[in-house]
Every structure is written in C-alpha cells, then in structure tokens.
Amino acid sequence: MPLFKVDTPLARHILTQLRDRNTNQVLFRKNLVRLGRLIGYEIANTMEVEEVTVETPLSTLARGVRIVGLERVVIVNVMRAATPLVEGLLKAFPSARQGVVVAKRKEGEFDSPPKEMEVDIHYYKFPDVKEEDNVIIADPMVATGSTILKVLELMRTSKAKKYYVASVLSSRYGVDRITKQYPYVNIFTVEVDPEINSMGYIVPGLGDAGDRAFG
C-alpha cells in the first residue's frame, strides 16, 4: 500500500496546532513550512541508498551512504495552499526543480459528500522531467483526490522514476481513489481523516488551508 503516514509526535503536534481554529495565519503558515520539511525528510528516508567511502580531514577513510536521487527531485506546487509546504520541502531537497499548477476547486454545497470535485486548471508549467527524476506533488489537503488526479493526468507524458504526493491531511476516500488509478504513486500524509462533508471539506480537517494560510 503506497500510503506513508508521517505520524511522528512532532508532526502530530504541528498538525494539532493546524487543526485548532484559534491558530492564527502566521503560525498556520509557519507550521505548513515545518511539516513540509518533516514530510520531505520522510520521503528522502524511503529513497534508494548506495554505500560510499569518503576521506575525512584526518586523512582516514569513512564508509557512509549517499541517497540516490536526492538531487533529482521535481516539486510540483499546487497553488496556492501548497506554497508554504513547498518552502519546507525545499529544505529537504534544496536543489529541486519546480513545477506549478494553479488549480481551483469549483466549490458549493452538494446533497451528499461529493465523490469528485470539478477542478479548473488556470495555468500549469513543469520543468523537463527525466526518467531519473522523483516527482513530488505538494497539496496540503487531499479530499476527493480530484486535484491530484488532474495533476497526474497533466503529467501523463512524463516518465519519472517515482511519483510522490506530499500532503498534510488526506481523506480515506481520496487516498483510495488515487491509489486505485495510480498504484505506483506514494502518498505521504500526516493523518488520514474519515470523512468529507457535503461541501467537499475533510472532517474533522483543518478548514480551508489556502484561506487559513493567506487570508
């Protein structure tokens, strides 16, 4: 199952502050940056390693490891809510190249929790993705999964080595929907919430991540 929960005590502490309706905009944004860094480190920890030997300043050989592909990362920023998350991911992958997708869900109240949301893509641009690249799609909230599916569809001609989703909160339904269509995508999320409400929001959730981060 390509689902990785980043549920360390520190990540859960930060998520709890994000969920709290009393957390202000500045702390909310800072916490998304902090989680981006933690999620990035978790992704890096699953990447392939090779053994290497280096010479220390004491003219002695020391054995160690090198993460293969750490320098071959493309981060896709699903704007606007992912921007602080991407800032954190860049701490883990400083040499990452970046793509952007400006996406907007068509919001409204439905009779029952929606199974998919209409997503308008206003703009997208990706760097040239090569076979040795690891693509990380950053979107803090994976509700029905419609936005991620749309981004994966936009990237269908790119043949990267691995695909990851970096998210803060996901719904069970959204995770299942993405993995059914794209079983090779690895979803990293701090928590999986049980429900989506009739407006397409994750419950208990943390509200509208973009509004809370940017006002």
Ligand code: URA
């Ligand atoms: N996007 C958000 O910002 N919040 C949700 O709960 C779902 C999608």
